[in-house]
Amino acid sequence: xxxxxxxxxxxxxxxxxxxxxxxxxxxxxxxxxxxxxxxxxxxxxxxxxxxxxxxxxxxxxxxxxxxxxxxxxxxxxxxxxxxxxxxxxxxxxxxxxxxxxxxxxxxxxxxxxxxxxxxxxxxxxxxxxxxxxxxxxxxxxxxxx
Numbered sequence: 001x002x003x004x005x006x007x008x009x010x011x012x013x014x015x016x017x018x019x020x021x022x023x024x025x026x027x028x029x030x031x032x033x034x035x036x037x038x039x040x041x042x043x044x045x046x047x048x049x050x051x052x053x054x055x056x057x058x059x060x061x062x063x064x065x066x067x068x069x070x071x072x073x074x075x076x077x078x079x080x081x082x083x084x085x086x087x088x089x090x091x092x093x094x095x096x097x098x099x100x101x102x103x104x105x106x107x108x109x110x111x112x113x114x115x116x117x118x119x120x121x122x123x124x125x126x127x128x129x130x131x132x133x134x135x136x137x138x139x140x141x142x143x144x145x
Contacts, residue, residue: 057111057131057133058099058114064090064118065090065091065094068121069087069091072087079125080124082124083121083125090117090118090121093110097110118131
C-alpha cells in the first residue's frame with residue numbers, strides 16, 4: 001500500500017506539471033486547424049479575385065486585337081505593316097497566355113509583354129486607350145495614404 005502512495009502523489013504532480021504543456025499543445029492544434037481552414041478559404045477568395053482580374057484584362061486585350069483585326073480585314077491599308085505586325089504579336093501573346101496553368105512561371109512575363117505591346121500600339125496609332133482595371137501612372141500620384 002505504501003508503494004501506491006508515492007506513485008499516486010507523483011502522478012498528481014506530473015499531471016499538474018504537464019498541464020501547461022498539454023494546454024499549449026491543445027491550443028496549438030486548435031489554432032493550426034482553424035488557420036488551415038480559414039487559410040484555404042482566404043486563398044480561394046484571393047485566387048478567384050486575381051483570376052477574375054487577369055481574365056478581365058486578357059479579355060480587354062483580346063477585344064482590342066479583334067477590333068484592330070476587323071479593321072485590317074475591311075481595309076488592309078488602314079494600319080502600317082509595322083502596326084499590323086505588332087497587332088499580330090499581341091494576338092500571339094494573348095493566345096500564348098497559359099490560362100489553365102496559373103503556376104506557369106511565364107505568366108507575369110507574358111502579361112508584362114502584353115501591356116507593353118498594347119501601349120506601343122496605342123502610341124503608334126496616337127490613341128488614348130487604357131485598360132482601367134489596373135492603376136495608371138497618373139493615378140498613383142493622386143493616391144493618398
